[in-house]
Amino acid sequence: MxxxxxxxxxxxxxxxxxxxxxxxxxxxxxxxxxxxxxxxxxxxxEGFVEGYGARLNPHRLGLGLLVFVEVLLDKTTPDNFERFARAVKLAPEVLECHMVAGGFDYLVKARLADMTAYRRFLGETLLSMPGVRETRTYAVMEEIKRDAPLPVG
Amino acid sequence: MxxxxxxxxxxxxxxxxxxxxxxxxxxxxxxxxxxxxxxxxxxxxEGFVEGYGARLNPHRLGLGLLVFVEVLLDKTTPDNFERFARAVKLAPEVLECHMVAGGFDYLVKARLADMTAYRRFLGETLLSMPGVRETRTYAVMEEIKRDAPLPVG
DNA sequence: TCGAGTTCCATATTTCATGCGGCTAAGATG
DNA sequence: CATCTTAGCCGCATGAAATATGGAACTCGA
Structure with a gap:
């Protein structure tokens, strides 16, 4: 087509x-x-358009902090990956999560109110997820480009 | 409000x-x-809703490869940051770019057709941007969670 | 109690989406 | 070359939806 x-x-x-x-x-x-x-x-x-959505302003909604978290899992059991994926899908703070090839296993993108909320999220949600061994957090200081359209031309 | x-x-x-x-x-x-x-x-x-957009399927559009790239700049001149930001905004492959605190300067999210296209993008676009000293690429093997809605509840 | 402001609703008008039938051009077939 | 078929486009009519308008109920403070 x-x-x-x-x-x-x-x-x-x-x-x-x-x-x-x-x-x-x-x-x-x-x-x-x-x-x-x-x-x-x-x-x-044909599946080119999957749906429509409103673009909301995260800062206006009190979600001023954007973080990326690199997550390493215990590689012992293979179904750890499946269970981690399920847990991530249930966490509303997590906007994206991708399994990557390289120095870590998952890259998580999350939005939260502030650093206090992030510390709670890290402890109560991320580190409590099954099989999580180590995390590295990168807090976003400035959003240079956000949600650019896909190049269709 | x-x-x-x-x-x-x-x-x-x-x-x-x-x-x-x-x-x-x-x-x-x-x-x-x-x-x-x-x-x-x-x-x-009041700025809560910034607009509306169609959700397109990137794979259907031939953009099968999602990558995250950590970028380090030469810290010599401060306006390198400004020039890098401008260059990033002009690159249609770059969907997001954030300045982060931590081990590197910018995190770039980009979509491309395949690894061949990525190698070209890395050489001709990213590494040609002003002030770029080093990059680390993470190719996404599986998209666990994609473009989740912001938690408004 | 009174007045101002807010939130909600019913109605009317305009604007839009959609289905239907017809038109044209391109390609296949005898 | 004549004819048939198909795909893409359009105009029009109909039904549905967005929006503007006026007004009712309610809250709050003076």
């Missing part, structure tokens, strides 16, 4: 403004609203 | 489905569409 120029434009615009009206989207691309609607439905059916 | 239970519910639902109809949002919360509309407009005006 190939994407033509119009498809990419649709995806690009929708990434920036997911609530744009179909008619406006159509005139910005140069096709009729009907065509755009059909294309968009196809893009969703 | 305080958020009550209805506000939080609006934000929570909109994070998951940014295109939900106002009427449906209203009945899921238990208020009239008019009230929900007023609240939503206020939430945008």
């Amino acid at each position: 190939e994407l033509d120029r119009a498809d990419r434009k649709i995806l690009s615009i929708l990434q920036e403004d997911g609530r744009i009206a179909n008619v406006e989207l159509a005139e910005r691309i140069g096709l009729s609203p009907t065509s755009i609607g059909e294309r968009l439905k196809r893009l969703q059916r | 305080e958020l009550d239970r209805a506000d939080r519910k609006i934000l929570s639902i909109l994070q998951e489905d940014g295109r939900i109809a106002n009427v449906e949002l209203a009945e899921r919360i238990g208020l009239s569409p008019t009230s929900i509309g007023e609240r939503l407009k206020r939430l945008q005006r």
